[in-house]
Amino acid sequence: MRTHGAVLREMGLPAPYAQSQPLRIETLELQAPGTDELLVRVRAAGLCHSDLSVIDGSRPRVMPMVLGHEAAGEVLEVGPGTKGFAVGDQVVFSFVPGCGHCDPCASGRTALCEPGAAANTAGTLLNGARRWQASDGSDGNLHHHLGVSAFAEMTVVSARSAVRVDADLPAEIAALFGCAVLTGVGAVVNTARVAPGESVAVFGLGGVGLAALLGARAAGANPIVAIDVLESKLALARELGATHCINARDGDTVAAVRAATRGGAHFTFETVGNEQVLVQAYGATRRGGTTVTAGLPHPQKMFAVPAVSLVAEERTVKGSYMGSAVPQRDIPRYVALYRAGRLPVDRLLTHRLKLDELNAGFDRLARGEAVRQVVLFD
Ligand SMILES: NC(=O)c1ccc[n+]([C@@H]2O[C@H](COP(=O)([O-])OP(=O)(O)OC[C@H]3O[C@@H](n4cnc5c(N)ncnc54)[C@H](O)[C@@H]3O)[C@@H](O)[C@H]2O)c1
Ligand SMILES: [Zn+2]
Numbered sequence: 001m002r003t004h005g006a007v008l009r010e011m012g013l014p015a016p017y018a019q020s021q022p023l024r025i026e027t028l029e030l031q032a033p034g035t036d037e038l039l040v041r042v043r044a045a046g047l048c049h050s051d052l053s054v055i056d057g058s059r060p061r062v063m064p065m066v067l068g069h070e071a072a073g074e075v076l077e078v079g080p081g082t083k084g085f086a087v088g089d090q091v092v093f094s095f096v097p098g099c100g101h102c103d104p105c106a107s108g109r110t111a112l113c114e115p116g117a118a119a120n121t122a123g124t125l126l127n128g129a130r131r132w133q134a135s136d137g138s139d140g141n142l143h144h145h146l147g148v149s150a151f152a153e154m155t156v157v158s159a160r161s162a163v164r165v166d167a168d169l170p171a172e173i174a175a176l177f178g179c180a181v182l183t184g185v186g187a188v189v190n191t192a193r194v195a196p197g198e199s200v201a202v203f204g205l206g207g208v209g210l211a212a213l214l215g216a217r218a219a220g221a222n223p224i225v226a227i228d229v230l231e232s233k234l235a236l237a238r239e240l241g242a243t244h245c246i247n248a249r250d251g252d253t254v255a256a257v258r259a260a261t262r263g264g265a266h267f268t269f270e271t272v273g274n275e276q277v278l279v280q281a282y283g284a285t286r287r288g289g290t291t292v293t294a295g296l297p298h299p300q301k302m303f304a305v306p307a308v309s310l311v312a313e314e315r316t317v318k319g320s321y322m323g324s325a326v327p328q329r330d331i332p333r334y335v336a337l338y339r340a341g342r343l344p345v346d347r348l349l350t351h352r353l354k355l356d357e358l359n360a361g362f363d364r365l366a367r368g369e370a371v372r373q374v375v376l377f378d
């Protein structure tokens, strides 16, 4: 069937993207869903820094690709033999499809699914299929972004990439649970397992960092220190429950966090995607504490810390991918917390866009002028 989507054919075009237009809205031919697949009408799709990192080349992917991985939509068609979904269901996409059978899946670590990661690297669905073509058939099948490719009116996904949510949850809110919320809240509750009264410092207050802050608040962390280079982000963090706000441009950030937390935070979170900030987060972690990073720097960037501090101070450094989530378990839990008023993720939504405004939206994200922007399709 015919649909329209935002295709990236070349990484690394110069900003501003409103001029260089790395994403082009193309007419696409989308195949019907196969076994264990769903055809979904996308209702709302968020702009994440990980999309921007593909556009600017710091997170290289196979080209050409239909971009977008944080979204919600409505099931239009259920592929043959696909269980657990019905036409009309509202789904949130998960950006790692969990096969359910590999060692990480069997260990409750769906975010690390091995066939899921291999499919994401190859730009295919979990079963290896690629369901898109340019309508003129010019360059073979296009690639899927993280099994989702949500910057399109319709998409075909593996049923393992979809989680059913309440039909009455507004799509523009539901979308945020697919990446920012799953990643940020999960970093706190799954990866770090923060306990009430433990101190937290969050470095970088984008969609992921602010979701981590909301998670820290829901977990009962105290104090909660928020760090960014933009006053607008610090002001929002204060409204969302940060007890201390530090502008990283104002002098010694590590010393400021250590002072606010009486000697370093129990848990620090790096949610910028910058290895220098990760060094700061490590420096701001207390003896016996844990430094968690969810940022995704360029693959060539290295992270070095004094080796002896790991031992003599019993430090832990943990990576957190997709919030160490089991999406089928965690997304409904986080949605329920939102509905109970304990996770106000609607505060992350700052802009609503049309599909053809994506390039300007990524300029806004790069400049730090937005938290989460969502493309709406209705
Ligand atoms: N681990 C995962 O599964 C996962 C999922 C989604 C996103 N990510 C990654 O997380 C990172 C954040 O994503 P996002 O969408 O929230 O990005 P974002 O662009 O919305 O937010 C980044 C924030 O960092 C701030 N910042 C920049 N430099 C800083 C510095 N030196 N010190 C402190 N703050 C600084 C910016 O002002 C901005 O507020 C990216 O690297 C993204 O690729 C990882
Ligand atoms: Zn994302």
Ligand SMILES: [Zn+2]
Pocket: 098, 099, 100, 101, 102, 103, 104, 105, 106, 112, 113, 114, 115, 116
């Ligand atoms: Zn698996």
